[in-house]
Amino acid sequence: MGSAGAGGILAMITSLLLGRLMGPSGFGTVALSQAVVLFALVVAQLGLVATGARYIAAAMGEEHLDECWRLAIFLFLVMLGSSILMSVALWYLSPLIGSQMASEGIASALYHFTPFGPFIGLLYWSSMVLKGMGWNVVQAFYESFLLPASTLALAVPSWCYYESVDAVILAYGAAYASTALISAVTAKSCLPGQDKTRSAKPATSRRELLWQSTPLALSGIGNRLLRRGDILVVGSILGDSAAGLYRAGNTVATVVRPLLRAASAFALHHLARSHGMKRSGFMRSHFGLNLHISLLVTLPIAFVAIIMATELLTLLFGPQYTDAAPVVQILAVAEIIMVGIGPLQTMYGVYKANWMRLTITLLAAPTAVLTSAALAPLFGVAGAAVGSLIGLIILAVGLLVYGLQKLHIGSILDSVRVKNSFFCIITAFGIANIEIETLALKACIALAGAIIWAASEYAHCCKWADQLRKTDHR
Structure with a gap:
């Protein structure tokens, strides 16, 4: 980590x-x-x-x-x-x-x-x-x-x-x-x-191996379109400079992603192990702990990024990148959604429901790309970011609906708490739309909010860590 x-x-x-x-x-x-x-x-x-x-x-x-x-x-x-x-x-x-x-x-x-x-x-x-x-x-x-x-x-x-x-x-x-x-x-x-x-x-069987990998291959293509299709659209339609702006905004909004990739690798091992041991309580605790550890890192940074988008771009990349501020704000929301569905996608792999995940991904990914392509000529780089966000929302809803109906993972989803994420987004955009002329005051508000969301998610992490210790000794 x-x-x-x-x-x-x-x-x-x-x-x-x-x-x-x-x-x-x-x-x-x-x-x-x-x-x-x-x-x-x-x-x-x-x-x-x-x-x-x-x-x-x-x-x-x-x-x-x-x-x-x-x-x-x-x-x-x-x-x-x-x-x-x-x-x-x-x-x-x-x-x-x-x-x-x-x-x-x-x-x-x-x-x-x-x-x-x-x-x-x-x-x-x-x-x-x-x-x-x-x-x-x-x-x-x-x-x-x-x-x-x-x-x-x-x-x-x-x-x-x-x-x-x-x-x-x-x-x-x-x-x-x-x-x-x-x-x-x-x-x-x-x-x-x-x-x-x-x-x-x-x-x-080599045939079985390739057959099992086929839905994952197609899902990988779909996930890549969801995560990188937007910049392909921007580069194709708006050119190199727009792609540079979009990349800058994406860098600020997704700064925690490498850390979350490492967390997901450990989550896959523990969730698959718990499933193989037929210990649903153990698996539920790992699911909740992984989710809230990820949100502990993501929510505070997303909150600051939404409020301080223009200032962060000016400080980090220079004044020529300030037009990417809407991209930072939109992709910060997308990052929260991606973090929320990360462990859920892992569960589909654990349950060997890769074809089901593929169906959902192949619905969301083309929608994201087509929406980005339609909105980019009208709204520039912000339009492409909105298309990416819409694709992730469709993916999240699809995974939840099919997971509840087909995989019957309702007990595992008890660990999902969307209230913090929802209020974090609403509060951040509310503050961002208030004209605060003093930079120091704006930074203090952003920092205070980040501390609040971090403390709230830390409490959830402690809860699931304690639950994990209890289930591990049963």
């Missing part, structure tokens, strides 16, 4: 420095190229990161050590091969993509970034193996700390020395490559069964 938090700070420092140095146009080109390549590689990894981790963990639990190694090799070949094919296709199509988008520099950026696609695929594979083996701390360190640290060390000096967007793109690629190689070496060393005699028949 500490490494994820430090990594999030490093990632934000990188964005702040590059945003100030490169300006909205260059910063937008980098952000847009990342969004295109990472979206394509999410498609290429075929949903195998989550599925493969679960199967490797199951084989480890059943002491089929040779199966752990065999699964890892099979998935290595599939994931790396698909990443190479996708990277080649994207590299070849980069001029066509550039001609179809409003961005002036996207074609060159893709040309320089796509050769690093196989390394990103290798990083996905390493992450899958480390999660499957229960090395969550190591995986979080590499992905949430080492990668942003390498990016900061390479990208900012590249701009200072060359003052070239392409040089920054190459620096990002080098950061992914170095992190992927270190992660892969660690993943290989932690795998058991490398020296075991192979049984005649694999314990896990």
Whole structure:
């Protein structure tokens, strides 16, 4: 958790420095190229990161050590091969993509970034193996700390020395490559069964593995559209400078996301373990604790971001980014919703209801993209942010309705408390619309509110931690 938090700070420092140095146009080109390549590689990894981790963990639990190694090799070949094919296709199509988008520099950026696609695929594979083996701390360190640290060390000096967007793109690629190689070496060393005699028949059907990963792959595409489709729309319709503004607003609004990713990795392990042990009370306590720990971090920051959006953008990125203030406010609300449904999406995986989650995601994601595309020409970057928010609301409602009707997880949802989140949003927008001329007074109000929401969520965390201790000893 500490490494994820430090990594999030490093990632934000990188964005702040590059945003100030490169300006909205260059910063937008980098952000847009990342969004295109990472979206394509999410498609290429075929949903195998989550599925493969679960199967490797199951084989480890059943002491089929040779199966752990065999699964890892099979998935290595599939994931790396698909990443190479996708990277080649994207590299070849980069001029066509550039001609179809409003961005002036996207074609060159893709040309320089796509050769690093196989390394990103290798990083996905390493992450899958480390999660499957229960090395969550190591995986979080590499992905949430080492990668942003390498990016900061390479990208900012590249701009200072060359003052070239392409040089920054190459620096990002080098950061992914170095992190992927270190992660892969660690993943290989932690795998058991490398020296075991192979049984005649694999314990896990490869067809079953790919079948289980299919809904996760499509869900991953949908989730990527929900989280990054907005910036693709902005870059395609409004151009590089608008993409830079949107990226700046998104950076401020989602600063806690790396820390929450680490928390979700631990939540998956404990929720799946509780479900396998058929201990519903234990699972309910883990669900509530994970949710309120996430809200403990998210609500105070969202409250401050909504009230101080303009001031934060001016302080962090510079006055040329103040037009992104509505983006900060809208995406801060979206972040609260995303945090709220995070453990719920994990539950769908635990219950193996991936096809159900896919159906809901494939309803929400295209709606978000189409709404963003419709509103962006009318309202600029704020319109794209509203489209993203609408998609997340549809996703949240769908997950709740289907979860209650089909999965019968009402008892688990007893841990959900939306009152704090609702009042936090309403209060923050109410204060933001009051003209407070004194900056110090405005900052004091924002800080006081953040403390109140943090204290309230901390009380919920204590409650569920105490409940967890009680259920753990039964």
